[in-house]
Structures are given as C-alpha cells and as structure tokens.
Amino acid sequence: MSDDRGGDSLREEIAFIKNALEDGRTYARMRSADFAVWGAAIAAGYFGTYAHVTHLWSADPRLIWYVPAGLAWAFSLRDTIPALIRREARTAPSPMVRTLRAIWLGYGITAMTLAFLAFSDTNHPGWFDTVTAAMLGLCFFVSGAVSGIGWLRxxxxxxxxxxxILFLMRNETEQLLAGGGFMLAFLFLPGLVLWLRRPPAHG
Known part of the structure; x- marks a missing residue:
C-alpha cells in the first residue's frame, strides 16, 4: 500500500513539473510580442540619442526616450489596464506564470527607476547601458531555468x-549604436521569431 502511495505521489510530482514547464513555455510564447516591441522601442531610443548627440537630429532628448518607452509600456499593459477599469475577475495565474511575470515586471520597474535617476544629471551615462544589459542577462537566465526553455540561457x-562590450565602449558615442544593435539582435529578433512561431491558439 505504501508503495502505491509513493508511486502516486511521484507521478503527481512529475505531472506538476511538466505542467509548470508547459505554463512557462506558453507564457513565453504569449509575451513574445512584448519582447519584440520593447526591443524596437529601446533600439529607437538608442539610435535617436545617437542622432541627437551627433547633431543629425535636433529632437528633445527626453522625447527620444519617453515616447517609445511610453508606447511600449502601453502595449505591455494592454490587457491589464482595461481589465482593472472594468473590474473584471481574472483567472488566477499559475505559480510559474506569476514567477515569470514578476521577473520581467521587476526588471521593467528597476530599469525605469535607474533611467530617471541616471538621466537627471546627464544626457546618457555610460554605466547605464552596462547595468541594464547585465540585468537582462539575469532575467533571461532565470526565465530559461524556471521555464525549461534552453535557448533563453x-x-x-x-x-x-x-x-x-558596452562597458568597454562607455566613453564612446558609438556605444549608443552598439546598444541599439544589441536590442535588435537579442530582444527584438528573438521576440519576433517566437511570436511568428507561436501556435495559432495563442494568437
């Protein structure tokens, strides 16, 4: 009898792990468009700042970042805000989804906080790019570990x-071009590919 209970417990644990991993993969596919939008938005900020610094464009430096970042936030919160306004009851997410959501929301809030603090004294401090890139590495590593999606690592x-690389280029104007390129290569493109490959049921 004890062996049967032990076998049932093991099967339940295996099923729980499989369901959790599938929840993580599903969430990654569903939020892949957010990766693409944020990658494009931040890349636009980098390239716009480079154009401003090199006198190719005379736009207000604050608008160069506030507009694309604001649009990206609006896209990411496209489901949350209307639901809160209508006070709709939402299905409680699984622990895996809550974990992934907290990781990326925490990154977004932290990055925005650092941006406001950093840009209050200077137009574009070199350390900011290094810190935000390293934090993205941490978020992708943890996301890959908890969801079982190996390529995220x-x-x-x-x-x-x-x-x-951004640290080594911190005193060079070309750091802005490199930052924009990394956003396109490591955030926009992966998000776009994952979004295009998503199952129709999640579209």
Missing part, C-alpha cells in the same frame, strides 16, 4: 557579453 550569455 543562450540569450542570457549574449546579454552578458553585450554588457562587457
């Missing part, structure tokens, strides 16, 4: 390498 390594 590869993106983490890419972001850690990008952090090192």
């Amino acid at each position: 590869g993106l983490a390594c890419g972001w850690w390498g990008a952090a090192a």
